[in-house]
Amino acid sequence: MAAEIGLLLLIIATVICLLIAVLPLLKNSSEPYTNALISLLIHLNTFALLGAMVILGYLFIANDFSVAYVANHSNTQLASVYKVAAVWGGHEGSMLFWITATALWSSFIVNQHKANSAFMRSLCAILAAIMCGFLLFLLFTSNPFARLLPNIPLEGRDLNPILQDIGLILHPPLLFIGYVGLTVCFAAAVAALLDTQANIQAHCRRIRPWAILTWVALTGGNAFGSWWAYNELGWGGWWFWDPVENASFIPWLVATAMMHALILSSKRDAFYASTLFTCLLGFAICLLGTFLVRSGVVQSVHAFAADPSRGVSILTLLLLFSAGGFTLFAYRAPSLFKPSCYSVYSKESLMMLGNLILLVAALSILLGTCYPLLYEVLTEQSISVGAPYFNSLFIPLLVLICLLMGAAPLVRWQQAQPKVLIPLALYAGLALGLAVLLNLITLPKLSGYFLCGSFSALWLCICIIAAVRQQYAHRAPSASRSQRFNGMCLAHLAVAVSILGATTVSHFEQDELLRMGPGQGKVVAGYTFVYEATEQVAYPSYSAIQAKIQVSDTKGQVFAYIYPQRQTFNTNGMQLSAAGIHRSLFGDIYISMGTPLSDSEYLVRISYKPLVNWIWIGALMMMVAGICLLRRPAIVGAARHTYSAGHRLGAPSVHNGGL
């Protein structure tokens, strides 16, 4: 019964969405009436979808295995928290989660801004049209409430054991909220394109906090995903450039560009074409990523919901929405271009260049991700494009992005002179010198990647210090301005922290692959590891063989025991290896237990990963910085304030770009 109500709620939501989508087309109806109706319908739609989500959660808790989705993703043995997380643990449920989050976000927007302008009405209509498309896709090809009748299984198939992790609770919801943000920004960009050009700056200001929130969520989604992959054996470590990882990283790159483009446009009354284009691109890329991941066309260790039959539907949605959006853009673009009068050394130009390079990175990674697929279609031979290629592509681009990211806060708006390059060149020289010095001290020979990474991190730090000095030396900035400035500095510093972590762990990781049994020991990275015993342990959902490995430091002091496991799950007999990790701020000790080599010996891999946690600490700092930028309730007022401040700064005689 509950499942049928859920299905009914989905159908109701579909109809409501259809109504909202066509309402603005009825010109004859009186406006106040339509506005109130749109708000009401948006909220009703949210209620219906939330109801459907709650019912799906209830079906999981109640172990209703007559529902196919529940039977395929749950089990009576499954812990309650994973039963709830299993709601978005499979394809159907995660699509429902995506749609529900879109509805919630649209309700939030309507509450905040009221549906009283043409922009808001078209925004609601477009969001509703997108939700309607998704709901139809859900109803016709992937209904989460489909029943397994009459052969009801007694026991569910269980959630994939790999997914029974804290990662499932954090990573997918954040990523989906990010995707929803991209959806909202797409709809807002289309609505802005439909509206008259006079209001376009106001629209950019309105979209900006949504873009920042999108970016925060995507940052979190990627960071938790990376952290989860690091914890899970066989997922290629903290970043492997797997197609599924790329499918979430490419939207992050585009969202980063989008956020900066919106800041630029809302402050400077320019670059609208590129800003709106980036907004449109974000959603298109995220649908393309969904297609790659869900249709099973790419080979990945992370694909859990792959099914070729879904691919066509997602591709249809992608073509429909992006064709609509980009056609409108092509039609309106000529009127958006303005003759720009910004020096190439101005803040505007540097930010714009940075955004463009972010897009270059995103599109190139997209090509690399899809290339094996295209190659196979065209030549019927298969190739792989993996980590070595993407590193050689992304790291140089990252250096360029960091160069611009460090320099942009130091130069003036609009009319910077080439002499601003002199202090910048000094900083760059200093950073490069330090990087080379570090390289010569720590590594036997010069390494291009190490130089790239350490130079970027050092350059960013130096530039941030210079920017802080420049900001506070002149005069006390207004509260909102200084808050924005601090947020920006924190976010840029966070990037430096992440780069530092990634560079260090890539170059100074110490790894040993060895045969180990009880009584054997090995020294790795100054720590002494002694394999004490092999133990049998049992947990509610799995049993395991674990190695008890004692770790002592250089003084012979025992400071930890690490227990890598080989787990066997009770429900489906699936075998998994779980690493034993001893975490600390300056480096993790990471031990995994491989295949048995004799009766008592196993293949054991011991790694010391210095500063690996800094990668995610950096990401957390980015999220905090983003939330700082969002915190002001009167964000539109704040933007106006900064805008005028920016104008004053732009005046030629106020102060000069350097120090």
Place this chain on the structure above:
Amino acid sequence: MKSQLTLCQRVTFNCLLWLGLSVFSANAATPSSLPASTSAPVYSQAEIKALGFDIAKSLRCPMSANQNLLDSQTKIANELKAEIFLQLEQGKRKSEIIDFMVARYGQQIRYMPTFAAGTFVLYLFPLGLLLLVFAWGFKQHQSTKTHKISNMDTHHD
């Protein structure tokens, strides 16, 4: 003043371009065309380990979804890892070992595609895009120079 300005601009432009080009060419060169000396290299134990891990990381396990040889626990991956270390001890070069693996398992085992007729797009597409971006920067520079004159006029939308 004017010549100094263009010089600054040229220098930054060239530096950026060089950065983009050099890293790519360096990496595209590694798989196949190391300088060939006649005598086989003799590696130290530490070098063998570092090189072996490096090679195992850049090859794909033929049996798993998308894992490199180092991480994969399948039987074939363990055999191939042993093969890599064996060949390193025999004094084989990285490129020779990778060529051996490619000959045995096809191009798919290589995570770093070569610069060939079918794959050059992978290398030229990002470079092309980057050139377009720099071209935009250059155009911006040129147009601001001309715009300073037209800026005197009443502004137009």
